[in-house]
Amino acid sequence: MFIKICWESIALDAGYYAELKDNIIQADQLLQLRRIRDRFQHAIQPAEQTWSESSSVAQYNACINELHDALISRTIKIAERSMTGEGLGPPPVSYCYLLLGSAGRSEQTLASDQDSALIYADHESADEVKMYFLAFAQKIVTMLTELGYPPCEGKVQSDQRLWCQSETEWIDQLNHWFSDASWESVRYLLIVADGRSIAGSSLLQERVRASYEQGIIQHPPILERMIDNTLHHKVLLGMLGQFITDRYGEAAGSIDVKYGAYIPMVNSIRWLALRANIRETSTLSRLEQLYQQGIITENDYFSYRDAFLQILALRLMAGFHTENNQYKGNSKLYLSKIDKREKRKLKHNLKLGKKMQRLVLMKFAAYK
Numbered sequence: 183m184f185i186k187i188c189w190e191s192i193a194l195d196a197g198y199y200a201e202l203k204d205n206i207i208q209a210d211q212l213l214q215l216r217r218i219r220d221r222f223q224h225a226i227q228p229a230e231q232t233w234s235e236s237s238s239v240a241q242y243n244a245c246i247n248e249l250h251d252a253l254i255s256r257t258i259k260i261a262e263r264s265m266t267g268e269g270l271g272p273p274p275v276s277y278c279y280l281l282l283g284s285a286g287r288s289e290q291t292l293a294s295d296q297d298s299a300l301i302y303a304d305h306e307s308a309d310e311v312k313m314y315f316l317a318f319a320q321k322i323v324t325m326l327t328e329l330g331y332p333p334c335e336g337k338v339q340s341d342q343r344l345w346c347q348s349e350t351e352w353i354d355q356l357n358h359w360f361s362d363a364s365w366e367s368v369r370y371l372l373i374v375a376d377g378r379s380i381a382g383s384s385l386l387q388e389r390v391r392a393s394y395e396q397g398i399i400q401h402p403p404i405l406e407r408m409i410d411n412t413l414h415h416k417v418l419l420g421m422l423g424q425f426i427t428d429r430y431g432e433a434a435g436s437i438d439v440k441y442g443a444y445i446p447m448v449n450s451i452r453w454l455a456l457r458a459n460i461r462e463t464s465t466l467s468r469l470e471q472l473y474q475q476g477i478i479t480e481n482d483y484f485s486y487r488d489a490f491l492q493i494l495a496l497r498l499m500a501g502f503h504t505e506n507n508q509y510k511g512n513s514k515l516y517l518s519k520i521d522k523r524e525k526r527k528l529k530h531n532l533k534l535g536k537k538m539q540r541l542v543l544m545k546f547a548a549y550k
Contacts, residue, residue: 198225199245206252212260212325215253219330222249223292223509239491240466242498247288251380254281257329258381261321265314273318274311275303278379278386282338286376287448288464289494293502293509295332296323298340299377301386304348312348319346332508338373349386353393360397363407371404372411372449375456378463395459405457409546412453413539418442419532425517425525433514439500440513443493443532447486450538454478457545465490478541486538489531496520496528 202222209215258279266272283297284290300319305311319340327333340346347355356374359367374394379387398404418426418437428436437443448465455468458475462468466487473483500512517525 199249202249203252206249206256209256210260212257212328215256215260216329219253222246223330239495239498243289243494246292247285247290250285250290250294251281251288253329254285254326254331255381257325258322261318261325264321265318270314270317273302274307274314275305276383276386277302277315277318278382278384279322279340280377280387281380282373282377283334285380286378286463288378289448291498291500291502291511293330293511295510296326296334297338297373298323298334299338299345299374300340300347301352301390302346302348303383303386304350308348312346316341316343316346327508330507330509332505332510349389352390356390356394356397360401360404363401363404365411368404368407368411372408372452375452376463391461398456398459405453406546408453408456409542412449412542413446415441415445415449417446417532417535417539419529419536423529423533425529427517428514435518436514436516438513439493439496439515440511443528443535444497447490447493447535447538450535450542451486451490453542454545477545485534489534492524492527492531493535 202218205218206215209218262273278301280286280299280301281297282299284294285297298319300315302311302315323333323339323341333339338345344355356371359371371394377387377391420426425437426442428434428438451465451468451472454472454477455462458472458477460468460471460475462471469478469483469487469490472478473480478486496515497511497513500515502509502511504510520528
């Protein structure tokens, strides 16, 4: 049976969507939020019907990410109140909680893990303040795990000391990464580029982001060092235009939609955006800004946008599974479940993904 998604059929009813958001805002216990999460998780899954316009995919993606944002920001409020209830008091200084990864790009599927960071204001009692925010971040991470968001396997998470620092520490850390320019440091810089404030004082992030942008200007070779990371994941399309599928194991015959299609486009567009000093974090917004600045043509903009939306749709089609009471996304999709028209379209769009990687190399050559 071919899987075809009718995005118009799953667009959230305005009243139902408003009710969900209102319930999230009013929830004052984690158990209430978990029930809402479970409800929204299963109520708005794509139906196996027919494809619709790409604009419906964008709308669907926006809706589920707004609901994720609401759930996460409400969890942070409940965690803050819990700290006070446990006698640890309210936050001693202002802070900013950041979403990274797909959450930072507003591209979470129905099941994404936690990628986060925390910035807090400088204070003379540095050690005490740090211990407070590490405990606060640990509480948030634990609550989000109970809400069904798996912890980040790579430990890019606000409860880790590397990702929970004061404003000055963050700026010093960025300077070190820019100067070091090792594979790992560059990877961290690319992760930070997707950071988006979800709670607290956005001014803290704005100042750290300004330091980040200054670092790119002061360390011109960093864009060259970012190339290897950016082009690390290859588009899963062979020299003869064939899909490169898993050959063995349980996933034999499937393609890795996340790492063989989605990530290559995300990475390429991010690099072009950093080169152009674009602050937007979502891939679609970055694409639009690249077009507005004349870096890509109007035809390329619409072609890349449609390609990205199909790939985003396929990520959503891959679905999720539950493990240890958490929702975990699937990245593999069996080609046998996609009809011929969509396969042809996917091949065309993967070729566009390769074209974008070539554009990165061309712009880099011109930059040098």
